[in-house]
């Protein structure tokens with residue numbers, strides 16, 4: 001009998017595990033965050049990244065080692081801070097693309113690089129030398145094709161091949177320990193007047209030559225990237241340079257419907273007073289929002305170097321180019337991971353606006369509704385925590401559309417008791433219809449956080465632990481771990 005009960009328990013546990021796995025398999029597991037997934041990598045990086053002895057001059061070598069170690073610290077800290085994560089499908093997709101480039105260019109890239117997925121939404125990738133490369137989720141969701149993505153990756157690989165990071169560290173170390181630098185610094189210290197101005201001149205001169213160097217570096221990396229791509233049989237389209245020009249204007253894209261319509265879908269009526277700025281000064285009515293949907297004309301002024309890069313490399317364009325769209329499943333995962341990261345950073349207006357843009361793209365995935373409830377209850381939680389202003393994350397008008405401005409204003413101005421009401425109704429409505437175990441548990445967590453009278457750290461830790469028990473593999477456990485005792 002007892003054996004039978006035991007068997008039942010085991011079966012139930014197995015069922016739960018299976019169910020849990022099926023659910024979290026959609027995105028990733030808590031254990032895929034870099035502080036856990038790359039834990040061993042941190043030790044091997046520290047062991048492998050030993051500064052080579054290249055200078056006889058002790059001071060220069062010491063300075064060089066300092067920069068070298070700073071770089072190691074930057075990477076290991078980013079890993080510990082969960083700036084990166086490992087998600088199987090997105091990783092495999094990137095890995096196959098990088099492999100294609102590496103295999104075709106073995107002489108230039110003898111060893112496979114360490115590839116990290118950075119959770120940032122900014123449209124970027126970066127090479128830090130040491131055969132290491134990070135690709136932001138923002139780049140994945142912004143790129144339209146595998147070829148667009150390949151261009152940026154090849155550009156970053158080129159920085160590594162050309163040792164740009166290592167050379168920059170050398171140049172800095174050499175300059176700061178040079179006689180010329182010492183002489184000019186002494187001259188500043190000896191002078192009675194205008195020390196600051198003189199000091200500034202020294203540094204301006206240095207950063208000017210550095211930015212000139214950097215421009216050469218960028219241009220060299222582009223040229224080599226095109227060679228890497230051609231050898232790999234990946235088509236090159238320079239119009240991506242022009243699109244990159246509009247990368248930081250994503251929140252200038254207007255919504256397809258009025259703001260109220262998105263909330264009406266949840267039976268919520270928005271009071272116009274919430275979206276109209278009450279304070280004096282430059283009001284929405286006076287300000288002329290220029291909404292952009294990545295029109296090249298509008299963005300020409302933003303980054304002249306993008307146009308320059310386009311013109312410079314136009315001749316290398318593949319005439320009958322073939323472009324492979326990024327698979328919808330990969331893009332969708334990248335977008336969700338990016339949105340969750342925005343939420344973790346309590347960057348709530350940007351998170352909500354991105355959800356609305358995804359709705360405009362036609363998504364009917366209920367995960368986005370789960371997130372809408374999180375944003376609203378998160379905002380109320382922040383209000384109770386006296387950090388609503390931070391959670392709104394005010395973005396200046398010149399970078400956003402009128403719709404974004406209205407949403408931001410609403411998040412700032414919606415009265416606390418209305419916000420409480422919305423938070424409660426979202427959490428109740430969604431939890432009731434939610435079939436996913438960890439999502440439902442997460443809404444229970446938000447409900448406790450927003451309704452418990454006790455808002456002490458101890459209470460929050462308990463609430464967090466309640467979620468973690470039984471959901472330790474869920475990616476949402478990251479939020480619950482925020483309340484771990486220090």
Ligand SMILES: [Zn+2]
Nearest residue numbers: 155159218221
């Ligand atoms: Zn670059």
